[in-house]
Amino acid sequence: MAETTANTTQDLLTQFSAAMAERAAAARPLVAAVNVRGHSPRSGTLWSGNLVIASEQALPRTVEAEVVLADGKTVAARLAGRDPGTNIAVLQLDGSVQPAWPAAVEPRPGATVLALAADGIGGSAVRAGAVHSVGPAWHSRSGGQIDRRIWLDLRLGSGEEGGPVIDATGGLLGISTLGPRQRVLVIPTATIERVIEPLLSKGRIARGWLGLAVQPVTVPEALREAAGPPQGLMVLGLTPDGPAAQAGVLMGDIVVAIDGAAVAGISQLAGLLGSEAVGRQVELQLIRAGQRQSVPVTLGERPAA
């Protein structure tokens, strides 16, 4: 036994373990605990300047919060903005703190990652795992665009999402977020950088909105000639007084194109409904009672969830 203890400094596993713990310790200053009165503590990531980023879905509805930094200092903070589309909430601290953190290297499946979080009692917690998979930019159900689809192979406890995720070089990949079935994904640094500015100036990210619930359908042979494309989106729900309802779209209509472009994919449709789309007029080409029609719709702004 004495021999093994003496040899630990040469042991690869021990070195690996020490290196992981060192990375975690180095990233520790990024971890912020976000306390909202009446709620259990949440985790956040100290960003450049005086900003803390948190997971929007995990943050209680609030204007004021208290942020506990890694050195134990408690700072008052104000919610500057929140965007359910990208799951990003920005908190502004009273007083400035910390310089920008190095960006991570390109994430690769299998690469080691550490997800840090506030442990809720003044310290930090660390989850270790690997990058499970990396995909291209994607749209969330709430309409936001996220720059990379990065899934992690690790678990998070409650209150732990929103903390920093770092890679083996110590670079910041983004913040952790719980996806469906408690799987963990990363909201990448690039996405956060993109939405911080509009969130600081407006408090939210506006998104275009039709007020429609649709289901993809095949267009029947008999209607192909009128329809053009072989597939469309059948209207199964209309928000009362929403943009589509006001424009006269009816249940059962089949949307086959928007502004002349066939509705080939849902992401493509989501791409048409960015912040610049609010207030714009689009032509919905649809099939109603076997006839092709064109209905002008003035896009509204997606209401807060």
Add this chain to the structure above:
Amino acid sequence: MSAAAASAGVALRLRVAICAADPARAGRLAALVTDSGHQPVPATEPADAVVTLGSAPTAAAGVPVIAIGVEDGNFAGVLADDAGPVQLDAALRAVVAGLIVRPPPLPLAGFAALPEMPAPALSPREVEVLSALAEGLGNKAVGRRLGISPHTVKFHIESLFRKLGASTRAEAVAKGLRRQIVEF
């Protein structure tokens, strides 16, 4: 086959008392119970379980109650108001076996991606039939609503089962409808 296996098998058909404030709701509830494979009976008759939409049930002592679409309460079972026949069947079996049933809390959903549009499998008419099935309508009622014969409805349902790989109405609704609807 042992007696336990037989009682846990698909053949279990429970008498379920319907408790609703008005006949229309009672009718919908009874249809849901029928679709779940069990037998609806009036609230006054003896039953294995009671299903209510929240109005206070007059259940005999020891008969478990499932409440649909209520926040919570002193019920053996609570289901969300969009619960389908599959969920109701599972909940009925569970409460009769002495278990407690609750729907998962909403925040469990997590931050999800927009579902990519699958190659659309269904025709507009099939989607209409599926929407009607989702409301628990029978073939005749579906036919009346869409202005087609019950025979044609049956034809569409068979086609739906084939395309979706479903063997029950509930499974078809779950596979074909709920997963594919997207809001804009």
